[in-house]
Amino acid sequence: MLQIWALDGIGEITPGTDLVTVIADAAVSPALEDGDILVVTSKIVSKAEGRIIRADDREDAITAETVRVVASRTSESGHTTRIVESRLGIVAAAAGVDASNTPDGTVLLLPVDPDASARALAAGLRARLGVEVGVIVSDTLGRAWREGQTDAAIGAGGVRVFEDLRGQTDAEGRPLVVTMPCVADELASATDLVKGKAARRPVAVVRGRADLVGGLDLPGARSIVRPGDRDMFRLGADEAWAEGFAAGEASAGSSTRD
Numbered sequence: 001m002l003q004i005w006a007l008d009g010i011g012e013i014t015p016g017t018d019l020v021t022v023i024a025d026a027a028v029s030p031a032l033e034d035g036d037i038l039v040v041t042s043k044i045v046s047k048a049e050g051r052i053i054r055a056d057d058r059e060d061a062i063t064a065e066t067v068r069v070v071a072s073r074t075s076e077s078g079h080t081t082r083i084v085e086s087r088l089g090i091v092a093a094a095a096g097v098d099a100s101n102t103p104d105g106t107v108l109l110l111p112v113d114p115d116a117s118a119r120a121l122a123a124g125l126r127a128r129l130g131v132e133v134g135v136i137v138s139d140t141l142g143r144a145w146r147e148g149q150t151d152a153a154i155g156a157g158g159v160r161v162f163e164d165l166r167g168q169t170d171a172e173g174r175p176l177v178v179t180m181p182c183v184a185d186e187l188a189s190a191t192d193l194v195k196g197k198a199a200r201r202p203v204a205v206v207r208g209r210a211d212l213v214g215g216l217d218l219p220g221a222r223s224i225v226r227p228g229d230r231d232m233f234r235l236g237a238d239e240a241w242a243e244g245f246a247a248g249e250a251s252a253g254s255s256t257r258d
Helices: 019-026 042-048 055-065 114-129 183-195 237-257
Strands: 003-006 037-041 052-054 066-074 080-086 091-093 106-108 134-143 146-157 203-207
Touching (some): 003 183, 019 042, 019 114, 037 183, 042 134, 042 146, 052 055, 055 066, 055 080, 134 183, 146 183, 183 203
Parallel strands (some): 037 134
Antiparallel strands (some): 003 203, 052 106, 080 091, 134 146
């Protein structure tokens, strides 16, 4: 049976806060057990790591965190939304620079290394509580082709992020060839149902998937990001058209000169 609950009693997190202590003190009823998975909202990790900047530096911060612009759209009001690949490899709006649930006049950057943050939390909780737990660091992301947002895993420590079903058979006895659910994303999204966006409950516990918990050397959430050579949607539609048109113009100009 799968159980999911949010931890109460976690107050405001500030730079330097010991998240291991905060989470351990909150996870008392029920106490954590071997095989539990904690899903921690990236915002409190960023706050504890001091990833806070002034709000008027937001656009510069987005640029600094960006390695590639995927798409850019300017609304009738003049606001420009940038979908970019960040230095973490994640494709998201504004490189994950976020102004929600932050102190007035500030915005948050994503953790420097969410996988390292997740592993440190998992290691700390294992040592402090004597139980083998896993940790997922989650963030809210939009989805191509679909409205709305869901939470997804951007960091993982001691958790198998994929459940590899390839080689098994479905209910009709047919072989599963490409089936590999991203269980880290599924758990991150499920826990958001109990954490909520405005309830100040940034950590949730998943019990019932101990099969996913393992060593701290397991691949992290960075392994979820599809490599560029397999990215079929590298650019937004308008950007891809413009790039193709420019390439065609350059080719035509070269042929004319020849």
